[in-house]
Amino acid sequence: MAEAFGDLFAREATPEAVRAAEAGCGFDPDLWGKLAAAGAPGMAVGVADGGGGASLVDLAVVVHEWGRRIAPVPLVEHAVCARLLTSVGGQRDLVTAVTSGELIATLAPGPVEPGGTALLVPAGAVADVVAARRGDDIVVARGRPPGAARPNTADLPLADRDLSGAETVASGAAAASVWDRALAEWKALMAVAYAGLAGEVLSMGVAYTKQRHQFGVPVGSFQAVQHGLADAATRSEGARLLAFRAVSAVDAGRADGARLASMALLFGAESARFAADRVLQYHGGYGYSAEYDVQLYYRRAAGWLLQLGEPAAEIAKLADADLGPKAV
Amino acid sequence: MDFTMPARAEDFRAEVQQFLAEHLTGEMIAATRDGTIHSPALHRAIADRGWLSGAVPAELGGGGMDPVELCVLLEELQLHQAPADALGVAVVAVSMILEHGRDHLRGTVAPRLMSGEVLACLGYSEPESGSDVAAARTRAVRDGDRWVINGSKMWTTLAHVADYVLLLTRTDPEVPKHRGLTFFVVPLDTAGIEIQAVETMGNERSNATFYDDVVLGDEWRLGEVNDGWTVMKTALKYERGIAGGQFPSPPVIEAAVDWARRARRADGSRPIDDDEVRNKLVRAMIDVEVCRSFAYHTAALASEGTMFGVEGSMTKLFASESYKKHCAWFLDMMGAEGLLTHDDPGAHMDGLIEEHFRHAPVTAIYGGTSEINRNLVAEGWLGLPRSRS
Ligand SMILES: Cc1cc2nc3c(=O)[nH]c(=O)nc-3n(C[C@H](O)[C@H](O)[C@H](O)COP(=O)(O)OP(=O)(O)OC[C@H]3O[C@@H](n4cnc5c(N)ncnc54)[C@H](O)[C@@H]3O)c2cc1C
Numbered sequence: 001m002a003e004a005f006g007d008l009f010a011r012e013a014t015p016e017a018v019r020a021a022e023a024g025c026g027f028d029p030d031l032w033g034k035l036a037a038a039g040a041p042g043m044a045v046g047v048a049d050g051g052g053g054a055s056l057v058d059l060a061v062v063v064h065e066w067g068r069r070i071a072p073v074p075l076v077e078h079a080v081c082a083r084l085l086t087s088v089g090g091q092r093d094l095v096t097a098v099t100s101g102e103l104i105a106t107l108a109p110g111p112v113e114p115g116g117t118a119l120l121v122p123a124g125a126v127a128d129v130v131a132a133r134r135g136d137d138i139v140v141a142r143g144r145p146p147g148a149a150r151p152n153t154a155d156l157p158l159a160d161r162d163l164s165g166a167e168t169v170a171s172g173a174a175a176a177s178v179w180d181r182a183l184a185e186w187k188a189l190m191a192v193a194y195a196g197l198a199g200e201v202l203s204m205g206v207a208y209t210k211q212r213h214q215f216g217v218p219v220g221s222f223q224a225v226q227h228g229l230a231d232a233a234t235r236s237e238g239a240r241l242l243a244f245r246a247v248s249a250v251d252a253g254r255a256d257g258a259r260l261a262s263m264a265l266l267f268g269a270e271s272a273r274f275a276a277d278r279v280l281q282y283h284g285g286y287g288y289s290a291e292y293d294v295q296l297y298y299r300r301a302a303g304w305l306l307q308l309g310e311p312a313a314e315i316a317k318l319a320d321a322d323l324g325p326k327a328v
Numbered sequence: 329m330d331f332t333m334p335a336r337a338e339d340f341r342a343e344v345q346q347f348l349a350e351h352l353t354g355e356m357i358a359a360t361r362d363g364t365i366h367s368p369a370l371h372r373a374i375a376d377r378g379w380l381s382g383a384v385p386a387e388l389g390g391g392g393m394d395p396v397e398l399c400v401l402l403e404e405l406q407l408h409q410a411p412a413d414a415l416g417v418a419v420v421a422v423s424m425i426l427e428h429g430r431d432h433l434r435g436t437v438a439p440r441l442m443s444g445e446v447l448a449c450l451g452y453s454e455p456e457s458g459s460d461v462a463a464a465r466t467r468a469v470r471d472g473d474r475w476v477i478n479g480s481k482m483w484t485t486l487a488h489v490a491d492y493v494l495l496l497t498r499t500d501p502e503v504p505k506h507r508g509l510t511f512f513v514v515p516l517d518t519a520g521i522e523i524q525a526v527e528t529m530g531n532e533r534s535n536a537t538f539y540d541d542v543v544l545g546d547e548w549r550l551g552e553v554n555d556g557w558t559v560m561k562t563a564l565k566y567e568r569g570i571a572g573g574q575f576p577s578p579p580v581i582e583a584a585v586d587w588a589r590r591a592r593r594a595d596g597s598r599p600i601d602d603d604e605v606r607n608k609l610v611r612a613m614i615d616v617e618v619c620r621s622f623a624y625h626t627a628a629l630a631s632e633g634t635m636f637g638v639e640g641s642m643t644k645l646f647a648s649e650s651y652k653k654h655c656a657w658f659l660d661m662m663g664a665e666g667l668l669t670h671d672d673p674g675a676h677m678d679g680l681i682e683e684h685f686r687h688a689p690v691t692a693i694y695g696g697t698s699e700i701n702r703n704l705v706a707e708g709w710l711g712l713p714r715s716r717s
Pocket residue numbers: 449450451452453456457458459460482483484485486528532534690693694695696697698699700703
């Protein structure tokens with residue numbers, strides 16, 4: 001299954017398709033349609049709810065390929081939100097339409113005020129359904145997506161969404177655990193996506209430095225270049241292993257799942273940014289040109305994590321959990 | 329692919345912890361201050377428990393312990409700061425002997441190494457050759473049924489407490505360097521051997537060893553004449569299997585947390601409430617989880633029967649470089665107090681962080697330097713051409 005989706009992404013989510021999506025709001029409706037036809041949007045939703053019944057680990061293998069191609073479709077937000085909707089026992093028609101991919105779903109990571117607008121929602125430009133945390137509740141808003149993104153570094157479909165009409169779907173302790181789990185899934189899967197991104201950017205770096213000659217030899221034979229790429233490969237491989245460990249832990253509902261997911265995301269983002277930085281550097285001037293693909297990866301490596309908020313806030317949460325809260 | 333530790337590993341972890349509670353004492357750890365990271369009593373206890381022979385692959389005649397359990401054993405030994413440097417060396421030495429040795433070595437040396445009765449040390453590096461280990465110059469010359477060895481080795485760690493040295497020698501200086509090497513297992517009480525202490529910044533003691541007309545019977549030869557490089561490659565392979573060193577940071581992080589909770593700054597605040605300190609502690613904990621992911625992955629590969637290669641280089645590179653970084657961070661965090669050594673009665677936790685700070689650099693040097701590991705990753709993982717400069 002992973003292989004089939006890998007082929008689909010390789011065939012359809014080409015760098016040309018990524019660039020074409022950048023001209024719009026960072027979304028490729030054709031690709032989404034093909035993924036929906038192949039069952040990707042609901043693959044990790046239970047069979048009883050019309051999904052594919054795949055585990056989070058299976059989904060992660062597909063997400064790795066999605067990340068490798070920086071495919072302009074909100075696969076991770078959608079898959080996580082679909083699972084959230086089924087776990088709160090959402091309305092049947094909504095669950096069905098989201099599972100099939102007919103409606104696109106996402107979640108707003110930050111808390112929203114009653115009657116308020118959620119700012120810079122990931123996939124907010126294209127999502128028909130937005131889940132959010134409001135006070136002790138989880139709320140879900142349905143509505144026509146704006147179809148336009150706020151212009152951003154990574155050309156992601158970020159948009160503000162009015163959640164005033166959102167309905168409460170879960171409250172209290174139940175809402176807290178469902179929400180925490182959804183965020184942990186989002187983080188662990190994005191960590192895996194980062195591993196895909198880093199792997200691809202490193203392949204580009206290897207291919208380029210093997211064929212680019214200076215001083216009569218491939219630039220990839222210079223040890224300074226090799227060592228930078230070797231460090232990037234080492235960190236990226238460590239990030240990949242930690243990301244899949246986090247997915248397994250979250251999937252199994254283990255107590256350390258959320259901690260590992262958060263760590264994997266932070267480390268994955270950092271490693272991928274390091275890899276993209278080294279590979280851009282070792283392309284020389286061409287790496288900086290719009291024509292080459294490195295820049296597409298470089299910008300997303302920065303963008304994906306920041307959709308969640310400040311990395312410092314994520315670190316602060318880990319610190320609170322592991323070291324106890326700060327005295328004020 | 330399994331990315332988490334199976335349940336059986338956690339059961340085994342409890343067993344190891346119980347063992348260490350019984351056998352590892354504070355005195356043993358303190359005794360390593362003389363520079364020898366070896367405790368005879370602990371070494372024997374580990375061997376008696378079957379874990380030394382267990383770490384030797386079954387196909388060679390060892391106990392063939394589950395690699396996942398072996399990984400847990402090494403992790404726990406390191407987390408408890410157990411002085412167990414001789415364990416890994418013994419496992420490598422036995423594996424080399426069982427794979428390449430003839431009757432004499434297999435019958436007399438290997439069983440006693442496995443039982444923990446005798447110790448081995450490794451004589452690869454020389455004053456003039458380290459990373460380029462195949463450039464060894466220590467000469468062995470055949471004289472009828474005997475060999476005469478002359479030369480010197482550098483960094484023969486544990487030689488002063490060991491019974492045997494696995495010695496890499498040059499038997500043919502006329503051919504390309506990899507083709508003129510031969511290995512010997514040399515009893516360290518043979519006439520003509522001198523051992524001199526080499527002191528280090530981290531207090532660990534190593535040795536320079538000198539070989540002056542050392543005469544040895546051919547039964548001590550390990551592997552074929554001029555085929556020492558084949559033996560060396562096996563050594564590196566087995567070394568990867570028992571490579572510890574993945575978990576050097578946790579004791580440092582624990583000590584840093586302890587200090588950050590207790591210390592008070594001039595304004596009365598606790599360092600643990602400082603965002604910069606918290607950030608560094610969290611980042612160090614993330615690095616530890618990365619090390620753990622590497623270690624579990626290589627153990628899982630080994631237990632599936634896949635002999636890993638470059639993954640071992642990545643693991644060592646990441647673990648040692650991040651450990652160095654953590655030691656520097658937490659030394660700095662403590663300011664002048666961080667400089668106090670265990671000889672100062674006021675040193676925090678007996679100067680633990682300071683000691684690790686001095687020890688950390690060597691982890692990026694011995695057992696393959698970080699640069700050599702980067703070369704291996706560049707060539708073996710990324711497929712880049714051999715480097716030119
Ligand atoms: C405390 C301690 C204990 C040790 N114990 C043992 C032991 O028990 N048995 C044993 O045999 N050895 C032992 N060693 C030796 C250790 O394996 C060597 O120090 C190590 O392999 C490096 O060799 P070297 O010190 O000669 O440095 P060199 O090889 O001279 O290296 C010097 C510098 O050049 C770099 N360099 C070398 N070659 C390359 C290259 N191709 N590309 C890029 N950079 C390169 C190195 O990374 C290093 O930074 C020990 C060393 C220490 C410090």
